[in-house]
Amino acid sequence: MTRGRSLELYFADGTPDGILTAEVFGWTGHVLRIPRLRLADGLRRPEAGFTGAYLLLGEQDGRPRAYVGEAESVVARIRSHDAQKDWWSEALILTTSADNLHKAHVRYIEARLVQLARAAGNADLDNGNDPLPASLTEAQRANMEEFLDMLRMVLPALGVTLLDSARRPAQDVAPTDPAPMFVLQSARIGVDCRARLDGARLTVLEGSVARRDWVGLGEHDYGYKALRARLIDEGVLRTGESHAMFTQDYAFNSPSAAAAVVTGRAANGRVEWRAEPGGQTLADWEAEQLKDLPE
Structure with missing residues (x-):
């Protein structure tokens, strides 16, 4: 089972939009915003x-x-960027509390952050070239990947979605506590999709047919229509002669967004998706989970 983690935020100015530090108990990493x-x-x-x-973030x-x-x-380095780059509005410095990263470590982290940011596609990168990861031992690479795993948990908690990809890798090992599964099926429109509840997201599984x-014709459909077009452009959804198919697992922020992409129109995902098994x-299903809570 996944264990909970404790994130400690320190608001140096006493305000939520000022200077902030973030640390996780048991992790040597340190984030300064x-x-x-x-x-x-x-x-x-x-x-x-x-x-x-470090990360420079803006628009x-x-x-x-x-x-x-x-x-x-x-x-x-950041002082030089202050003079040369106008577009950024905040900097995040990613270090360790004991200053025990060396040059090869941070070159590796930089290269992997660029790879992860490009894969997520949530922002345009100002980096001209993709840096190559520094040569590290197998043990050092494992340590840096663990450092990055923690960053991928900490940064979204700070509202930074740069690395937050909705694409989900295939799970090599079945979880000990299987996630709830849902289906959206319609022979009339040729839809046959399965989805897994991943935390607060609904992940439509690879091979699902949309x-x-x-x-959809309504003006309020535009956001879902644009999302569907982007997934086709990125190859997440591949169109054929009679249907479209998910080429990989993809996590949606809401069940209605998932249902709209699958059905090709605005849809109420809380009604369209059905539990598997049970129907x-x-x-x-949500109401069933709440029935034993006190009034």
């Missing part, structure tokens, strides 16, 4: 002078934009 308007104060903190990787032309870098003294074309609607 600095709003650009507080850059001078943030860069005076000791962690800013450590060897580490350009209405699109999220990010830059990934590394340095033996992060403070000096409607070939978008048929309850998702709404009825």
Whole structure:
């Protein structure tokens, strides 16, 4: 079973949008978030002078934009970016509390962060070239991948979705506590999909068959229509002569978004998805989970 983790946030300014540090109990990593308007104060903190990787986050032309870098003294590198890059609004410095990362470590982390950010596709990257990971021993690579796994948990908790990919790798080992499964099937429109409840997301499974074309006409359908078009462009959903098929697992933020992409029109996912087995609607399944709670 997955164990819970404790994330400690320290609001250095006493406000949620100011300088912030994040640490997880038992993890040596340290995240320092600095709003650009507080850059001078943030860069005076000791962690800013450590060897580490960093993220610059902001917007350009209405699109999220990010830059990934590394340095033996992060403070000096970010000072140079302050003079050269106008678009970013906050910096995240990724180090360890004991400053025990070295140059090869952070070069590896930088390269992997770029790979993960490009795969997630949530922001345009300002990096010109993709850096190559530094050569590390097998043990060192394992340590850095564990560091990255923790970052992928911590960053979304800070509202940073740069690495948060909805694409889900195939599970090699069946979980000890199987996730609830749901189906959306309709012979009339040629839909046959299975989905797994993954935390707060509904993951439609590879091989699921969706409607070939978008048929929705309402103006409020636009967001779902655009999402479906993006999944086709990215190859997550492949269209054939009579249907479309998921080429990999994909996690949706809401059951209605999943149902709309599958059926090609706006849909109420809490009614369209049904539990497997049992056949309850998702709404009825949710009510079943709540029945034993006190009034």
